[in-house]
Amino acid sequence: MAQIMYLNVGIPELRTWDGKQELSAIGKKRVTQAFLSKDSFHGDGVAATEFHGGPDRAVCFYPAEHYSKWSGEFGKDFALPTFGENISASGMTESDIYIGDTYRLGEAVVQVSQGRVPCAKISKNNDIGQLLKRVVETGFTGYFFRVLQEGMVYDDSEIVLLERKQNNYSILRANEIYFHQRKNYKAIEELVNIEELAEDWKKNLEKLLMQKN
Template sequence: MGKILYLHIGKPELKNWIGKTEESAIGKKSVKEAFLAMGSFEGDGVAATEFHGGPDRAVCFYPAEHYRQWSSEFNKSIEVPTFGENISAHGMKESDVYIGDIYRLGEATVQVSQGRIPCSKISKNNQIDLLLKKVVQTGYTGYFFRVLEEGLVNEEAEIILLDRVQEDFSILEANDILFHRRNDVAAIESLIGTEGLAEAWKQELNKLLKQKN
């Protein structure tokens, strides 16, 4: 697919948003290289464990193309990595990437596991109240990788598609089901059975099915 555009890691820190102090790891810093272990990049961390962290959410990716769109839509310069992502690249939007896709990332091997479920911190960090709503509406959430093989990743590492295990559910399609088609039982049942889907998503989708019974 090409090379990643940047590599960022960071630990949770206190942020002052609208006069309120919150802990967040959204403010990541650029690094030349980092070792990618099974759970995360060494030196990386999370605060909101309901949305981030764990083996299925070891690496956060946000498509580079969205930065131009959001900057234009809100008439404000939105700079990387303000969505809290670890890496980005061109040509890997939510519509281009499928759950279960396996990639080579530098010396590591990773697999797409789920779309990101965004929280209000992306609005707070960018000082744009409507940003979260727009991200959910469009499905431009970014997504997560799990680690299949550990390895060193540098800031110019190649990211190469090794295997596509299914072509039914892109990240964008999965986001659409979870956010907007919550009554579509057939689609929910099919998505649950998708190879590579994160356990957290399976649990959430199963909750939706139980509500229909």
């Protein structure tokens, strides 16, 4: 069991980075409660719908432990929630969480679907050019939940593990395969066969398997 540290939602808005305007929802704001539907928290949204959002990516989680790591590495404080996450907690890093894990989150029930595939906006939002590269290198990407049961979530809700579907593929291991072991066909096949894995990841991994021969 873990405790939510904060709850954030936000809709896309124009941001100015390097003198250019871009539409982004990375600048989420704290709220005390929000209804979680199959697609997202009410009041939450994404800009690039081809890469973000949808039922398999309804809730974005970023582990609290990584904030101190990045602060130490880059020598600056990171303002919460600078990675665009909806929720955070301690004790739920990518090595602790497995594809298919099912949790009670307030009145809702959610299931781990995939690791986050970060984009350059996390570097731009923090004014650190190397941040995206380091997040991918370490696999400290955060991850997504799909929603199995809709309901209210509060900023002090508990995150309670209800079921673990498998013990072989943590988010960290899945990230390692997805980003760095793209010719490890045996592992890719095993990962693809996990029913609870997000459809987008399955499609991308199946493309890698087509290169096998």
